[in-house]
Amino acid sequence: MKTLKRHLTVANVLSLTALFVALAGTAYAATKLGPGQVKAVNIANEAVTSPKLKNLAVTNSKIGKESVTSGKIKKLAVTNPKLGKESVTNGKIKKLAVTNAKLGSEAVTEAKIKKEAVGRTKIGFEAVDSSKISSALYSQLVRNVSYFSSESATNNSVAKSAEVSCPAGKSAIAGGGRVNGELADVALTGSNPASSGSARTGWQAFGRDVEPATTTGNWSVTAFVVCAEL
Numbered sequence: 001m002k003t004l005k006r007h008l009t010v011a012n013v014l015s016l017t018a019l020f021v022a023l024a025g026t027a028y029a030a031t032k033l034g035p036g037q038v039k040a041v042n043i044a045n046e047a048v049t050s051p052k053l054k055n056l057a058v059t060n061s062k063i064g065k066e067s068v069t070s071g072k073i074k075k076l077a078v079t080n081p082k083l084g085k086e087s088v089t090n091g092k093i094k095k096l097a098v099t100n101a102k103l104g105s106e107a108v109t110e111a112k113i114k115k116e117a118v119g120r121t122k123i124g125f126e127a128v129d130s131s132k133i134s135s136a137l138y139s140q141l142v143r144n145v146s147y148f149s150s151e152s153a154t155n156n157s158v159a160k161s162a163e164v165s166c167p168a169g170k171s172a173i174a175g176g177g178r179v180n181g182e183l184a185d186v187a188l189t190g191s192n193p194a195s196s197g198s199a200r201t202g203w204q205a206f207g208r209d210v211e212p213a214t215t216t217g218n219w220s221v222t223a224f225v226v227c228a229e230l
Helices: 002-007 010-032
Strands: 143-151 159-165 171-181 186-196 199-209 219-229
Touching: 159 186, 159 219, 171 186, 186 219
Parallel strands: 171 199
Antiparallel strands: 143 159, 143 219, 159 199, 171 219, 186 199, 199 219
């Protein structure tokens, strides 16, 4: 006690009293603060860190206008469920940003295509087949065109003929004839389609020696036809 008394001074007593009052005041303030008493000015800069925030405590109403910038969003964080209905408008899409890989299967329907928007340059090679053409137009098209010919015997007979037929499934769409060999006294006298009923099945050609009294060398006649599926 004597040692304690020797160290007690007025200054020491006042300092200890002030310390007890300060500690008591802090404890009182920590337990007695009412709602709304902690103002923004009472919070130290960067004092509210992530661990201090309650889960889901920051709601939409707590976020300032334009405060969430692109730098604040994690890569791939904005998924489809996060997008509001009709929120992605034309103005939000970068030019040429929607590529083939971004289009869903069967996403581009007829209603999505502008009238006359699909030009010839947009159609792939051999992309338009018979299933894409109306039956009325398809029936008028010439398909699988082929050429055939047939020649008569080569001799000095007065008259000759040749006939060439189209293969099954094809019709004659054009044809002709010519004479071959000794041509001084012979001529092509006929060239016409060969038919069976209303179907043109091939082509016929006819030739003749127009000067039978004169000795004529060997000659022949050839018929040729252009066939196609109709």
